[in-house]
Amino acid sequence: MTTPLLSVSHLSKSFPTSRGIVQAVDDVSFSIAAGEAFGLVGESGSGKSTIGRLALGLITPTAGDIRFSGQSINGLSERALKPFRRQAQMVFQDPYSSLNPRLRVRDIIGEALDTHALAQDRRDARIAELLDMVGLNASHASRYPHEFSGGQRQRIGIARALAVEPRLLIADEPVSALDVSVQAQIITLLQDLRRHLGLALLFISHDLDIVELLCERVAVLYLGRIMETGPTDQVMKTPRHPYSRALLAAVPKADPDAPRMKRLVSGDIPSPLNPPSGCVFRTRCFYAEGPCATDRPVLAPAEAGWQCACLRDPLPEHE
């Protein structure tokens, strides 16, 4: 088997807070092959954004290992991390706050080139190329972020990420602040970029429909743990884990002929400060039994490339 581009094993991250320790990420493992798109889906407190920041080396894990092309980035100094930073770039949710308002687009993108001493002899030409790649044009280079719409700003953010020729794009809710029509533009752009540049994508989102469209594989997260991971179409069509089922059933479908949205979970997402014992989902799970409160389910292979962390797997048939 070829070495994955990104591999994350037994990753954990806890944050001390004034009210106790938050276990944001708890023993998470997955890998992404070169050119592959992997989706992390989950609701508030699932740890999906923290995983993105860990993978970039922006924060250090409490435990576990992150490897790029087989090489661990654990414990590397900021200087030693630099070549890895070039391999993976981030696209943020909020295109308003992630661009420096005082810099022209030319300098926002140019800064990324300069950091890694790229295209220094043809800086302007390269900036124009990058703008073209994201559907903007060279004339936009001299403008400031406030002169652009939300969708255009997200394009600038993507151009900045692409400037250092990364192999992996980590996109944290990149379209959730955008209108539906603009969302479609950015999703299509990401698909085009993947096709033309062979980019791998770690796509972090709460929107299951978008993940299904963009990603080959997916992991469903709940309170810092992976509940289920596998090929996107299989997980979305026939979810194994009770949480995946509940999550998918709760998505309103823009099709009045489709089955109605269902409420398959009760109550709120528990506080990550005080997660339930055993299986973290058991407090909202219709299938929970005695052992679910004491035994922690491990992610176990269900079918080829498909794993599920549920003591009751396989569940009774789908409704």
Place this chain on the structure above:
Amino acid sequence: MAVASDQSAFKQDGPLLAVDTLSVSFRQEDGVSTPVRDVSLTLHQGETLALVGESGSGKSVTSLAIMGLLPRPAGFISSGKIRFQTRAKQTVDLAQLSFDDMRHLRGREMAMIFQEPMTSLNPVLTIGEQIAETVRLHLGLSGRALQAHVKAQLDLVEIPDAARRMDDYPHQMSGGMRQRVMIALAMACQPSLLIADEPTTALDVTIQAQILLLIDRLRRETGMAVLFITHNLGVVAEIADRVTVMYAGQVVETAQTRPLFRKAAHPYTNALLSCLPARAKADASGLRRLVPIQGQPGVFGEACAFAPRCPHVTAVCQTKPPQLELTDGGSVRCFRWRDLA
């Protein structure tokens, strides 16, 4: 979820709410802008009408105008009527009502919930105190009867362990629970019209489902009408009997939900539906792709507002503004809707 056949029984009474060629303007330093132009919509008792649109479409301004909550003194109704049928079976024009009369109707007959409950809840009062205040004001209850009513309101919105949660402050509650408190406040006086402005947009999807089902249950039980403002077409398909679509401050289409999602009459509605990830279609290489609407939402045409972004644009669309025309069961603002049907 919503049963369309329910409506026929109510219709003989005339609509509960009829917005008729409403325009809303704002005074600004450099003149007057009119973000809502010539908007008409109707809502019947017991019905859920979704008001759909992207940023800047005017859907929220329309709802604020109905509620008499336009920011003063900048915002004002520049033309049109908002006819509302009161419980006393009188029809009043909300656009003409005095501030005091409007305040009297709000809370008693009309209520509104918003995307972010924290902006509407008082952070220094417990939720029990806040609901009690509203109930005292509108129903004149006090003492034990008041407490019982407050608890009943919290039970109504399915807040577990209501007797204990009454003493919680808003910040001690989750976003979903705060939205339930907002709904309890809105329902305290049994309104005949509930305006819900993106009430689930900030919530997680499993919580959103709970809130949507709650609002729909309350609609069924009380017979109130719901004007549900949203940009989420999935939510629309789940909860609405009918849909009014806005673009650039105008209504471009109104239709029954089911036919609209099958085949809309207006090119914008169809284009918006094609932007939904679930509706992506496989291209020649088998990759599922979307058909985005070109251009930016803020770029509006002189004649037909959607003309600059419309795939079906012709010369006439750029020369004069289209009027709202009646269709089979709705209305549409497009010169070409018959050719495109």
